[in-house]
Amino acid sequence: MNLQIGITDLCNLECIMCLQTAHNGLYGKKENKIERLHKDNRGFISENTFKKILQDTSDIEFELLKMQWLGESFIHPGFKELLRILRKYENIKRIVFTTNISKINDDIITEIKKLRSKIHFIFSLDSFDPVVYKKIKGRDLLPNVLNNINRVLSHLPDAIYTFQMILMEENKNDVDRFIKKIKNEHKIKNIFFNESSIYKEENSNILIKRLGAFDQEKFDKLHLKEFLRLTGKTKEEYQKIMHIQKISDKTICPAPFRTPTVNWDGTIAPCCMDSFLEMPMGNINKDSFSNIWRGEEYRKLREAHLNHDLKAFPRCLRCSGLPDLALNKQEIEDVR
Ligand code: SF4
Numbered sequence: 001m002n003l004q005i006g007i008t009d010l011c012n013l014e015c016i017m018c019l020q021t022a023h024n025g026l027y028g029k030k031e032n033k034i035e036r037l038h039k040d041n042r043g044f045i046s047e048n049t050f051k052k053i054l055q056d057t058s059d060i061e062f063e064l065l066k067m068q069w070l071g072e073s074f075i076h077p078g079f080k081e082l083l084r085i086l087r088k089y090e091n092i093k094r095i096v097f098t099t100n101i102s103k104i105n106d107d108i109i110t111e112i113k114k115l116r117s118k119i120h121f122i123f124s125l126d127s128f129d130p131v132v133y134k135k136i137k138g139r140d141l142l143p144n145v146l147n148n149i150n151r152v153l154s155h156l157p158d159a160i161y162t163f164q165m166i167l168m169e170e171n172k173n174d175v176d177r178f179i180k181k182i183k184n185e186h187k188i189k190n191i192f193f194n195e196s197s198i199y200k201e202e203n204s205n206i207l208i209k210r211l212g213a214f215d216q217e218k219f220d221k222l223h224l225k226e227f228l229r230l231t232g233k234t235k236e237e238y239q240k241i242m243h244i245q246k247i248s249d250k251t252i253c254p255a256p257f258r259t260p261t262v263n264w265d266g267t268i269a270p271c272c273m274d275s276f277l278e279m280p281m282g283n284i285n286k287d288s289f290s291n292i293w294r295g296e297e298y299r300k301l302r303e304a305h306l307n308h309d310l311k312a313f314p315r316c317l318r319c320s321g322l323p324d325l326a327l328n329k330q331e332i333e334d335v336r
Contacts, residue, residue, distance in 0.1 A: 001060055001061075001062055001063065001258050001259070001260075002062060002063055002064050002065070002066065002258060002259050003053075003057060003060075003062050003064075003065045003066070003092070003259075003260055003262070004065070004066040004068075004069050004259065004260070004261040004262065004272055005045070005050070005053060005065065005066070005067060005069070005261075005262045006045075006068065006069025006070050006071060006261070006262065006263050006264055007044065007045040007050065007067060007068070007071075007073050007076050007079070007082060007264055008042075008043065008044045008045065008071040008072070008073060008075065008076050008264050009037060009038050009042050009043070009069070009070040009071040009263065009264060010042055010043070010044070010071045010072070010075065011071045011072040011075070011100075012072055012075050012100075012102060012103065012139075013072065013100050013102065013137050013138055013139055013141075014137070014138030014139070015126070015136055015137050015138065016135075016136055016138070016170070017136070017166060019034075019037045019070065019275060020037060020071075021138075022034045022037075023035065023036035023037070035276065037070060037275065037276070038070075038263075038276070038277070041265065042264075043264055043265065044076050044077065044078070044264055045076070045082070045262075045264040045265075045266075047078060047081060047082065047085065048285075049262075049264070049265070049266045049284060049285055050082050050085055051085055052266075052284050052285065053262050053266075053284050053289065054085065054086065054088075054089050056284065056288055056289035056290065057091075057260075057289050058089060058091055059091070060091060061091055061093075062091060062092045062093065063093050063094065064092070064093060064094040064095070064096055064120075065086075065092045065094070065095050065096070065117070066096045066098065066272075067086075067095060067096065067097050067098075068096075068097065068098040068099065069261060069262075069263070069272055070263075070275060071264075072099060072100055072102075072103070073097065073098075073099060074097075074099050074101075074102075074103040074104055074108065075103055079108060080107055080108055080111050083108070083111035083112060083114075083115065084111060086115060087111075087114055087115055087116065090116055092117045093117060093118060094117055094118040094119075094120055094160075095115060095117045095118070095119055095120065096120045096121075096122060097112075097119070097120070097121050097122070098122040098124060098164075099121065099122070099123065099124065100123075100124050100125075100137070100145070101121075101123050101124075101125075101145050101148045101149055101152070102139075102141045102144055102145050102148070103148075104148050104151070104152065106151075109151065109152060109155045109156070112156065113155065113156060118159075118160065119156060119158075119159040119160070120159065120160040120161075120162070121152060121156075121159055121160070121161050121162070122162040122164055123149060123161070123162070123163050123164060124164045124166075125145070125163055125164060125165060125178070126164075126165050126166050126171055127142075127165070127170075127171045127174050127178065128142070128146075128174070128177055128178050128181050129171075129174050129177065130142045130143075132170055132171050132174050133145075135170050136170050136171065163178075163182045165178050224238060252305045252306060252308075252327055253271075253305050253316065254327045254331070255270050255271035255273070256270045256271075256298060256301045256302045256305060257302065257327055257331045257332065257334075257335060258327075258331065259271050259272070260281075260289075260293065261274070262284060263277060265283070265285075266283045266284040266285040266286070267280050267282075267283050268280070268281045268282050268283065268284060268289075268292055269281065270298070270301055273315070274315055278314070278315045279297075279301065279313060279315055279316075280297070281293075281295065281297045281298050281301070282295055282297060293335065294335060298335070300312070301313060301316075302332075302335065304316070306332070
């Protein structure tokens with residue numbers, strides 16, 4: 001199982017392709033406005049909520065914990081204390097920090113070094129060109145970001161690093177430079193192009209819209225072309241890697257069995273695709289994790305997937321999904 005905790009849904013940047021800015025018009029286009037993320041219910045997780053979710057799940061062996069969902073975790077004013085709390089738990093193999101890396105200090109790095117799990121940083125960069133960076137991110141923070149990356153790399157040489165670039169119109173000519181810089185300066189092999197889907201509906205998760213909101217067909221072609229050019233992989237491999245397959249009659253999404261995702265206010269969603277909390281499974285401040293995990297909301301969602309009848313779950317129907325890793329029988333039995 002994987003746990004994801006969105007310790008905040010707020011961010012210090014204003015990236016043009018992100019849910020954070022899409023209420024003003026996605027990808028700079030006013031006509032592509034979508035609902036404001038979590039409307040007026042936005043904030044930072046409390047220590048108590050954080051402790052409660054970790055304590056309630058301390059008997060579960062997690063493959064990984066993602067310490068981010070929808071916002072920038074490193075702006076949490078109590079982040080250092082959250083890391084101290086996290087240090088007590090030994091049931092998590094790997095901890096993933098996805099960050100725009102504009103805010104980090106030595107105290108935080110020191111606390112991260114004390115964690116007992118394997119550490120994985122995902123740096124959301126999108127460009128190494130200062131002009132393009134500012135255009136995409138809304139702020140002129142690239143020098144600061146590069147400095148922070150070097151600081152983290154020197155203090156945590158054994159961590160896993162992923163440099164993430166969301167391929168879009170603004171940075172499409174910047175790709176080679178991006179890869180060269182990473183390879184030459186950091187000797188990093190693991191590069192993601194986190195632009196993954198072809199889903200078109202207005203209210204879908206922003207990660208899968210980006211250039212798609214601007215011109216879906218153009219985006220599809222560009223993304224495939226760049227992927228093939230940059231990775232040397234085949235079209236079939238692309239489809240597999242990018243989870244092109246959609247939720248269909250034959251699909252059982254593993255998320256309701258595998259990926260509890262906690263919003264800062266304690267609401268548990270079945271997966272990170274449920275950005276607007278359309279499928280609340282319960283709230284960790286009101287009930288135990290075990291009760292929620294085995295509760296009615298989860299039961300209904302799991303049955304819907306097992307029975308291939310998702311009409312009660314429109315979010316799932318329009319999902320481009322996470323059905324890449326098949327469920328095993330034991331995972332189904334474990335929650336029955
Ligand atoms: S189908 Fe999509 S939205 Fe539904 S549970 Fe799976 S990943 Fe989440």
